[in-house]
Amino acid sequence: MAAEATTDSRAQIVDQENGLPAFKLERYFAKWEFKAPYLLCCSDCEPVLLPELLSLMDPDSRTRWESLRLGYGETRGLPALVDEICTLYEGVRPDGVIVGAPQECIYLAMLALLTxxxxxxxxYPGYQSLFQVAESLGCQVDLWAVELGEDGSASFDVGKFQALLRPTTxxxxxxxPHNPTGVLLSRADWSLLMNACRGVGCYLFSDEMYxxxxxxxxxxxxxxxDVYDKAITLSGLSKAFGLPGLRIxxxxxxxxxxxxxxxxxxxxDYTTICNAVPSEALALAALRARETLLRRNLDILRVNLHAVEAFMEEFGHVFQYRPPAAGSVAFPRLLAASAAKGDGKxxxxxxxxxxRLVTGCGVLLLPATVYGHELSAARxxxxxxxxxxxxxxxxxxxxxxxRGPQQAPLPPREQA
Structure with a gap:
């Protein structure tokens, strides 16, 4: 394992004898997501209402939706949807696309590639399955760890990535854009990364959900x-499009x-076999209306970025914050001896x-401990x-x- 990440990995994240361990982030959400009234840590954009998406349908999508037959779909995805996905890239052909749930795509790609x-x-840190599946398969995993500055900044040193690669990688x-830090490489560093992979001939799995x-x-x-012929790009509708419920x-x-x-x-064939055909029909409509949906979500993000910056400035004695370069998440820092504890001790x-926050006022944040990354958690x-x-x-x-000690009032929850 990479030197900085050694203590994070084998003992706490991986137990190869018992297969895949619990997915820390998802177990954390399972505990709180449907209980906490204020979800301040969600990685997706504002979920689209079904009537909103239906109103954006072009005539062909409308006809497909209204005449939808609830049978099995094709394993690789609805052909019209596959064709639309190809328009997102410069040189991808239909034979080069398979549609599935994003998490399923990660899992199956790792199973297909690795021994x-x-x-x-x-x-690293990152979405747990991006490294955990490889670990569970008995692979040797080196973690390219984020650089965390004292000022709250985050970056990835491509030179360290190059140093981790081996002729046998x-x-x-x-x-x-990176989850959870919001880091986006420069074009120069992106080219260096591609050239490094090309130099050793390894495959590149690029999670481009944001x-x-x-x-x-x-x-x-x-x-x-579009720039490396041994790249496998993952994308989908969960984050940028605000459609995680489609599972596409x-x-x-x-x-x-x-x-x-x-x-x-x-x-x-051992997991979903095919995708839910209503989801595929709605996904097709969403991709055809992508300019509208992306503009909607970027408008929300820009407004919220200003709100968060103002809030973090107001509570600069509690938090340290650097805005993300891209994406829908940021990675602030709770100052070590801040006023957050409230008792001055x-x-x-x-x-x-x-x-204490979620139980006290219903606001859900996602602590770095769910990523198993000791450095960011310690900071x-x-x-x-x-x-x-x-x-x-x-x-x-x-x-x-x-501002306590009084707690913010919790809104009434809907009755089941």
Whole structure:
């Protein structure tokens, strides 16, 4: 394992004898997501209402929806949807796409590619399955760890990525814009990363779930699949499009990776077999209306970015904050000896603070401990989500808590 991450990994994250361990982030959400009234850590953009999406349908999508037959779909995805996905890239053909749930795509791609002993390099911290599946398969995983500055900044040193690669490296896994830090590589560093992978001949799995949420369109990186023929790009509708409930994502590849995609299709017969056909029909409509949906979500993000910056300035004695370069999440820091504890008696760990917060006023944050990354947890980092319309209400509840000792009032919950 990479030197900085050694203590984070084998003992706490991986138990190969018992297979895949619990997914920390998802178990945390399972505990609180449907109980806490103020979700200030969600990574998706404002979920689209069904009538809103139906109103955006073009005539063909409307006809498909109204005449939908609730039978099985094709394993690789609705052909019209596959064709539409291809328009997101410069050189991807229908044979280079398979549609599935994003998490399913990660899992099956790793199973298709990796065997015990393979060497893998992964951005870290990150979505647990991006490194955990490889670990569970008995691969040698080196973690390309984020650099955290004393000022709350975050960055990834491409030179360290290059140093982790070996002539025998089988796979590199990257995620930009990055969850949870919001880091986006420069075009120069993106080219260096591609060249490094090309130099050793490894596959590159590029998680691009937050792509298209660049605040500056000029900063958008080309998709990995368009610049490297051994890249496997993951994307989907959960984050940038505000449609996580459709459970639609996809893998896109060039011809050298067609055998990998064929194996993913075979493995999919053991998971979902095919996608839900209503989801595919709605996904097709969403992609055809993507300019409207992306503009909607970027407008929400820009408003919320200003609100968060103002809040963090107001509570600069409690938090340290640097805005993300792109995406719908940020990674602020709870200051070590802040006023957050409220009793003036010293430090409080970020996980204890987050627990006290959600039980005290119903505001849910995501402590860095769920990523298993000791450095960010020790420094008090936590994830906030920037894409929901109720962010101002969440900040108001958090403000009331921080100004305590009175607690912000909880809204009445709907009865089941």
């Amino acid at each position: 015990p002993g393979d060497h893998v390099v992964v951005t 089988k796979l590199a896994v990257v995620n930009f 792509r298209l949420l660049e605040f500056d369109p000029e900063a958008r990186l080309p998709s990995a699949v 994502g996809w893998l896109a590849v060039q011809p050298p990776c067609y055998p990998v995609l064929a194996r993913v299709a075979e493995l999919k 010293g430090e409080e760990s970020v996980d204890v603070f987050c627990e 008090g980092h936590f994830r906030i989500g920037l894409g929901r319309r109720d962010l101002p209400a969440c900040l108001d509840a958090l403000r009331g808590f921080l």
